[in-house]
Amino acid sequence: MSSKRYSKKDRQERLKKEIEDNPFITDEELCELFNVSIQTIRLDRLCLNIPELRERVRNVAKLNYKKVRTIGEAEIVGELIDLELNKKAISILQTDSTMVFKKTKIVRGHFIFAMAESLAMAVIDADVALTGVSNIKYKVPVLSGQKLIAKAEVTRIRGKNYFVHVKITVKDEQVFRGKFILVSI
């Protein structure tokens, strides 16, 4: 983070570089980074022909969905932004008020679980896979509006069993971790 002000040309160059390095940075985060208003960021993106975050995520996700073998695109909870079959996968989920407990405004656990489980399935290089066992921990309550990033890693493959670890973070803080054993059938 920096509160330095840049010239317009300078800022737009840095903005472009920033988005290339981290395609999932929000306009709000860019505001803070460059110490300018959100309108300025939007105009900069327009000038540079860089689509808004949602569009960028969708573009990246489109390519990844094609690689998934086990489940359908619509069955993945969140947007799939990276996938190497049998190795690793990343997805993003923008939480909203439809996902929370009324009483606490905390995101219901099974949405987070579904994000993790569906990513664990997507990363498997098999026609059909089902979850056998799972061991999960919710570490920090997630609030409506927070952006979840899930990272799955295939840690071991033994015959038809796939061991997958999934970690979910909000702004680098881990909120959930799950260990899954999936079985290809």
Add this chain to the structure above:
Amino acid sequence: MSSKRYSKKDRQERLKKEIEDNPFITDEELCELFNVSIQTIRLDRLCLNIPELRERVRNVAKLNYKKVRTIGEAEIVGELIDLELNKKAISILQTDSTMVFKKTKIVRGHFIFAMAESLAMAVIDADVALTGVSNIKYKVPVLSGQKLIAKAEVTRIRGKNYFVHVKITVKDEQVFRGKFILVSI
């Protein structure tokens, strides 16, 4: 099960008794039991003024929802048919084709998880509770149309931690079990 035929009067008496003992028996199961057609069962229920299964479940569930403290009625996945706070709870979920993986027609794991987790929350006698840890096992794939019965049991309470076991069965066969540690906040 019996393939004996009863007289109408005899059958209706036994039918009434059967539904009293097991209010969640389906018309299909009654058909098999009495070795008559489904129309006969429906007419018998009409004669005896016994509502259809869905209605019976709803009537029982209504009373139980009032007892739940932690979460809202709509937040429980399935119909809550029995509840003793801090002791045990039972829910029923009729699965359907909207819940399955396209490819396999198997019910998606997170619906089953959501049924178990929400029942574990409902059984807790606290204003607010969240899942901390969970250890689950999917034992048999569930197919669209199968009726799930979840039974939760509070096994231990230590300070703010509640230990809850949930078992889910389809026609007496266990398809899922989950151990949850919930935390009241």
